[in-house]
Amino acid sequence: MWDEEFDWSRGGEEWTVSPAWWESILDATVRRVARPGQAVLEIGPGAGRFTAELLGARPRRLVLLDLSPKCLEMCRERFAPAEAVLEFVLGDGAGVPLDESETFDLIFSFDVFVHVERPEVMSYFTDFARLLVPGGHGVVHYASIDRTPEGLDPRSGWRADLRSTDMREILAANGLELVDDIYDPQISHANSSIAIFRRPEVTG
Numbered sequence: 001m002w003d004e005e006f007d008w009s010r011g012g013e014e015w016t017v018s019p020a021w022w023e024s025i026l027d028a029t030v031r032r033v034a035r036p037g038q039a040v041l042e043i044g045p046g047a048g049r050f051t052a053e054l055l056g057a058r059p060r061r062l063v064l065l066d067l068s069p070k071c072l073e074m075c076r077e078r079f080a081p082a083e084a085v086l087e088f089v090l091g092d093g094a095g096v097p098l099d100e101s102e103t104f105d106l107i108f109s110f111d112v113f114v115h116v117e118r119p120e121v122m123s124y125f126t127d128f129a130r131l132l133v134p135g136g137h138g139v140v141h142y143a144s145i146d147r148t149p150e151g152l153d154p155r156s157g158w159r160a161d162l163r164s165t166d167m168r169e170i171l172a173a174n175g176l177e178l179v180d181d182i183y184d185p186q187i188s189h190a191n192s193s194i195a196i197f198r199r200p201e202v203t204g
């Protein structure tokens, strides 16, 4: 669908609710964890709405993974001036096809995992645990249909059948630590949340 049916002529900006919403999302996500010199992995960049912000934080390396060749091509063209730090990976939608020689300080994804079902989320997070450096952070916007306000269809917005309790189980099963689980209908839509997690530092 993202490759052939979706009309990308607005670059995904139609999902930006308002300038104030955008600022609050950036405060809660990119500005909170992106720092100069990081190796960063973004899952599902689309037309690069968040990629531009991640690049603005001056990473040493930014890998874009998508299951849509078209999205990767749009980003390659849009961010051509930053080609020295960018890499493009075509995925199968269920994981990160990179080995452990490729580690990341930050893994970021917005408006992607809200549509991904539990088995594929589990498989991605197993890869995140493998590829994050100790102390490295992840920011993932995910479906939390248990947090739907009354009167709204929990699956509205094509939300996956995933709950905040699933996210906690998936993090724990992969040895990842939940740092924050942001639910605010004003900033993350009414039936989704933002998990901020990290791979614990090695101790002892």
Ligand SMILES: C[S@@+](CC[C@H](N)C(=O)[O-])C[C@H]1O[C@@H](n2cnc3c(N)ncnc32)[C@H](O)[C@@H]1O
Pocket (backbone or CB within 6 Å): 002, 003, 011, 012, 015, 043, 044, 045, 046, 047, 048, 049, 050, 065, 066, 067, 068, 071, 091, 092, 093, 094, 109, 110, 111, 112, 115, 116, 120
């Ligand atoms: C709704 S768009 C969001 C794009 C961008 N993150 C944004 O916020 O503007 C979803 C993006 O995720 C990609 N995508 C969807 N499912 C995916 C999966 N399972 N693995 C990797 N990418 C996926 C789509 O191809 C598309 O680029």
